[in-house]
Each structure stands twice: as structure tokens, then as C-alpha cells.
Amino acid sequence: MTLCMAAVTVDLVLLTIRQGTLQVLLIRRGIEPYRGRWALPGGFVHDDEDLDAAAARELREETGVDPSTGHFEQLATYGTPGRDPRGRVVTVAYLAMLPDLPAPVAGSDAAGAEWRPVAESAGLAFDHDRILADGVERARAKLEYTPLATAFCPPEFTVADLRGVYETVWRTRLDARNFHRKVTTAEGFVEPTGHSVTRDRGRPAQLFRRGPARLLHPPLLRPAPAPDRSGSDR
Amino acid sequence: MTLCMAAVTVDLVLLTIRQGTLQVLLIRRGIEPYRGRWALPGGFVHDDEDLDAAAARELREETGVDPSTGHFEQLATYGTPGRDPRGRVVTVAYLAMLPDLPAPVAGSDAAGAEWRPVAESAGLAFDHDRILADGVERARAKLEYTPLATAFCPPEFTVADLRGVYETVWRTRLDARNFHRKVTTAEGFVEPTGHSVTRDRGRPAQLFRRGPARLLHPPLLRPAPAPDRSGSDR
DNA sequence: CGCTTTATCGTCAGTACGACGAGAAACAAG
DNA sequence: CTTGTTTCTCGTCGTACTGACGATAAAGCG
Numbered sequence: 316m317t318l319c320m321a322a323v324t325v326d327l328v329l330l331t332i333r334q335g336t337l338q339v340l341l342i343r344r345g346i347e348p349y350r351g352r353w354a355l356p357g358g359f360v361h362d363d364e365d366l367d368a369a370a371a372r373e374l375r376e377e378t379g380v381d382p383s384t385g386h387f388e389q390l391a392t393y394g395t396p397g398r399d400p401r402g403r404v405v406t407v408a409y410l411a412m413l414p415d416l417p418a419p420v421a422g423s424d425a426a427g428a429e430w431r432p433v434a435e436s437a438g439l440a441f442d443h444d445r446i447l448a449d450g451v452e453r454a455r456a457k458l459e460y461t462p463l464a465t466a467f468c469p470p471e472f473t474v475a476d477l478r479g480v481y482e483t484v485w486r487t488r489l490d491a492r493n494f495h496r497k498v499t500t501a502e503g504f505v506e507p508t509g510h511s512v513t514r515d516r517g518r519p520a521q522l523f524r525r526g527p528a529r530l531l532h533p534p535l536l537r538p539a540p541a542p543d544r545s546g547s548d549r
Numbered sequence: 550m551t552l553c554m555a556a557v558t559v560d561l562v563l564l565t566i567r568q569g570t571l572q573v574l575l576i577r578r579g580i581e582p583y584r585g586r587w588a589l590p591g592g593f594v595h596d597d598e599d600l601d602a603a604a605a606r607e608l609r610e611e612t613g614v615d616p617s618t619g620h621f622e623q624l625a626t627y628g629t630p631g632r633d634p635r636g637r638v639v640t641v642a643y644l645a646m647l648p649d650l651p652a653p654v655a656g657s658d659a660a661g662a663e664w665r666p667v668a669e670s671a672g673l674a675f676d677h678d679r680i681l682a683d684g685v686e687r688a689r690a691k692l693e694y695t696p697l698a699t700a701f702c703p704p705e706f707t708v709a710d711l712r713g714v715y716e717t718v719w720r721t722r723l724d725a726r727n728f729h730r731k732v733t734t735a736e737g738f739v740e741p742t743g744h745s746v747t748r749d750r751g752r753p754a755q756l757f758r759r760g761p762a763r764l765l766h767p768p769l770l771r772p773a774p775a776p777d778r779s780g781s782d783r
Numbered sequence: 784c785g786c787t788t789t790a791t792c793g794t795c796a797g798t799a800c801g802a803c804g805a806g807a808a809a810c811a812a813g
Numbered sequence: 814c815t816t817g818t819t820t821c822t823c824g825t826c827g828t829a830c831t832g833a834c835g836a837t838a839a840a841g842c843g
Binding site: 392 | 598
Binding site for chain 3: 724726727730731734747749750751752753767770772
């Protein structure tokens with residue numbers, strides 16, 4: 316039995332919503348392999364560094380954002396032989412859902428870090444297409460039974476903002492009135508701040524902040540996910 | 550930046566239901582560290598071997614079971630420095646939900662492989678307590694919105710068998726009549742075989758097989774998971 | 784001041800679910 | 814063979830939740 320030693324990296328699927336579209340932070344690779352191609356940000360895990368800590372460090376390095384902003388979780392691990400032509404590399408992917416950052420990609424050490432629409436992100440380096448797809452699918456599913464849509468929002472937001480998150484991530488249109496009822500009556504989903512704002516036009520909207528709930532009971536299900544979906548393992 | 554090379558292993562959380570309790574396959578360790586303690590089965594990933602393939606191989610080696618039996622998925626990855634006193638070891642954990650195997654632990658190469666109740670499995674080697682807990686929690690959650698409870702059942706089973714799976718894994722009691730309605734009317738959950746069997750006493754029950762659905766719409770929610778649950782990340 | 788736009792509240796019917804009654808079909812005991 | 818017990822299966826009822834959609838409130842615009 317061969318004992319496998321491998322390089323261990325973390326890759327980040329950083330999702331946010333900008334200009335009404337779901338966007339992911341990508342880096343233009345400056346070196347081979349895949350030079351000039353877009354890739355997910357990531358890097359090697361240090362000796363004596365926890366996986367979560369490595370991912371959090373990369374997040375800070377790439378975006379200057381504190382991991383406590385938004386939501387952060389381990390996604391999955393990818394280690395198919397040959398996924399990196401330089402040798403055996405096992406990567407632990409992390410998924411983050413972040414609000415639209417005012418100072419985007421500030422302290423980034425990677426040259427060409429950029430928010431790019433997920434819909435136009437095919438053709439990434441390595442197996443990052445797959446990792447991104449898995450991350451997006453995870454985010455879609457989590458919106459159903461958790462209040463994590465608020466992770467895409469700033470500290471204070473309106474019901475319409477929150478609805479926009481669902482509509483963007485799910486690529487659906489939701490009824491504003493039913494959504495409003497669901498969100499405001501669900502226990503611990505959002506809490507009113509008392510303030511209100513006027514956006515563009517129309518009646519001013521109440522501002523809310525995140526509530527304490529970690530799960531939605533009952534969940535907020537997607538309209539009709541087609542008669543059957545493919546196996547959602549991994 | 551230190552480039553981290555690590556040994557990569559796979560660990561298996563193999564769950565089944567035996568004698569009305571949720572059980573996990575454990576191995577009595579014959580060598581240091583943690584000699585004599587129970588641990589999850591697992592082993593090193595071979596060179597040029599995919600992670601999924603390594604997990605499937607271990608499953609076959611430990612149980613003689615084909616991975617297509619039951620359900621099999623990646624759970625999470627654990628790589629905290631010091632989790633293995635021998636050096637940096639990153640382990641990719643896999644979760645399997647298996648029917649009660651007629652020939653249990655047959656081709657097992659590990660000396661003392663044994664099915665043991667999850668409830669009595671505290672004090673495992675390494676961080677396996679945590680991995681097991683994560684696996685059980687994942688299984689509990691998946692029963693809600695997937696038809697994977699059938700993975701614990703043999704090819705043909707009764708509604709009562711299936712209800713037993715839910716009751717055992719959730720440690721709850723469900724109303725037999727409501728459960729029967731839910732299962733038989735949910736699209737693609739189960740399909741009648743036409744046969745029926747008499748178990749101990751009582752009216753004979755219809756036999757079913759797994760249906761084609763991968764998701765339950767709407768889900769089968771647990772009664773009342775306490776007012777609030779802790780963060781369920783990782 | 785109407786008109787448009789957005790936010791919020793309300794209504795109504797259909798679906799799903801929890802609680803529970805009742806019949807059907809087996810076995811065991813008398 | 815009858816009665817009782819057990820388990821499976823079908824129904825009923827009230828409540829909760831959801832989807833469709835009408836109506837009102839409160840802003841900006843011309």
C-alpha cells in the first residue's frame with residue numbers, strides 16, 4: 316500500500332451579489348499552468364495551520380474582509396490525480412457568501428482579482444468549473460432551509476433587498492407580497508430596526524437586521540425545481 | 550509561505566440500523582497511537598487514486614460491500630494540526646448509509662471490525678468523535694429532504710420498515726398513519742412491488758422498492774428540533 | 784394634483800400536516 | 814370458531830402554510 320503524501324491547498328468560492336447578478340471572485344493566473352486563465356483564489360495550507368484558518372487567511376488576503384462578515388463554510392474536497400499537472404494536490408474548497416463589499420478586493424495580493432458574474436465564468440483553470448458549480452448549488456440549496464440569504468446583505472437591509480438575493484441566486488421571480496409575509500412572520504429570520512429608507516422610487520421600506528435563527532422552519536422552497544433533479548451528492 | 554505536504558487518508562462513517570438502533574462500524578486499533586481504542590475505519594489514499602475511489606475501496610475492504618449498495622457521499626475534511634500525533638494528516642471523511650448487511654464485516658482485513666451502537670461510541674481515537682457526530686447529524690438532516698432513508702433498507706421493504714429508519718435515526722416516534730400517507734403519496738419516494746409479507750403479528754404489509762426521486766418535495770420535517778440549534782457549519 | 788412605483792396588508796382557495804377514528808387482515812388463546 | 818390483539822391501511826377534520834392576487838399606503842415625478 317502506497318502512502319500518499321500530497322500538497323494541500325484551500326480554494327475559495329467567494330460569492331456576492333453585485334449589480335443584480337451573482338458574482339464570484341476570480342484571479343487571473345500569472346504563471347503556468349493555466350497561465351492567463353481565470354481561477355478561484357486559493358493557496359497552500361501552512362504547516363501547523365488549521366484548514367479553516369488557512370481558508371480564513373486566504374479570504375483576508377484576497378478581499379481584506381473579515382471571515383465573520385457574511386457566511387463561511389467548508390464546501391468539499393477535490394483530489395483527483397492529475398487535477399494539477401504539477402503533482403498530487405488535494406484542495407479543500409470553502410464557500411463564502413458575502414455582502415457587496417464597499418472596498419472590494421482591497422488588500423488583495425493577487426494581481427488580477429476581480430468580481431465576475433458566475434454566468435460568464437466557464438472555462439476556469441484546473442477543476443474550478445466543477446468546484447464553482449458545487450458551491451453555487453450549495454448556496455442555492457442553503458437559501459431554502461436557512462436564513463443565510465442575509466449573509467449577502469449589508470447589516471441593515473429591506474425585504475426587497477432580501478428578495479433580490481433569492482431571485483438572483485435562484486434565477487427566479489418571487490411574489491413580493493408572499494415573500495414579505497413569509498420573511499416577516501418566520502421566527503427569528505429578520506428583526507426590524509425601526510428605521511426605514513427610500514430607495515429609488517416608491518414607498519419607503521423598513522430596515523431589518525439578521526435574526527438569531529439558524530434554520531428556517533418551515534423552509535422557503537424554490538418554486539418548482541423541474542420534475543426531477545440529478546443526483547446531488549458530493 | 551510554507552508549502553504543506555501532508556499524508557492524506559480517508560475515514561469512513563458507515564451507518565446502519567441493527568436491532569432497532571443506529572450503529573456504526575468501528576475498528577479496535579491494534580497499534581499506537583490510541584492502541585486498543587475504537588476508531589472509524591480508514592486508510593491512506595494511494596498514489597494515483599481518486600479520493601472517492603479510495604473511500605470506495607476502503608468500504609469494500611472493511612465490509613465486503615459494493616458502494617452502490619446504500620448511499621455514499623463525501624462528508625467533510627479534517628486537518629487540524631496535531632489531530633494525529635504521528636504528523637500532519639489530513640483526512641477526507643465519507644458517509645455511508647447501508648442496509649443491515651446479512652454477511653457483516655465479511656472480507657474485513659481489520660482485525661476487530663464491529664458494528665456498535667452510535668449512542669455508546671464516545672471516546673473514539675483521534676477526532677473521530679467529532680467526525681462521527683458530523684456524520685450522524687448529516688444523516689439526520691438528509692432524511693428530511695431526500696428519500697435516502699431507503700438506503701438503510703433492503704431492496705424490498707415495508708412502510709413500517711421505513712418508518713423505523715426515521716424513528717431510529719431521529720430518535721422520535723412518528724404517527725404510523727400520517728407517515729404512511731406521506732410516503733405513499735410523495736412522488737417517486739417508493740414504488741409498490743405488488744408483493745406483501747407478514748412480519749410478526751398483524752395484518753400483512755405491502756412491499757415497496759425505492760422510487761426514482763432524489764429529493765422530497767415538500768420535505769418530511771422532524772417534529773420540533775428544539776427552539777434553536779447551534780450553528781451547523783462544517 | 785394625478786400618475787407611477789414600490790412597500791405593506793388582506794383575502795381566498797388549495798395543499799399539506801397533525802390528531803385521531805375506523806376498518807382490514809393476520810395470529811393467538813380459549 | 815370466536816374473541817382479542819396486533820399491525821396495516823384508509824378516511825376525516827381542523828389548522829397551518831402557500832400561491833394567486835386585490836387593495837391600500839407612501840414616496841417621487843411631471
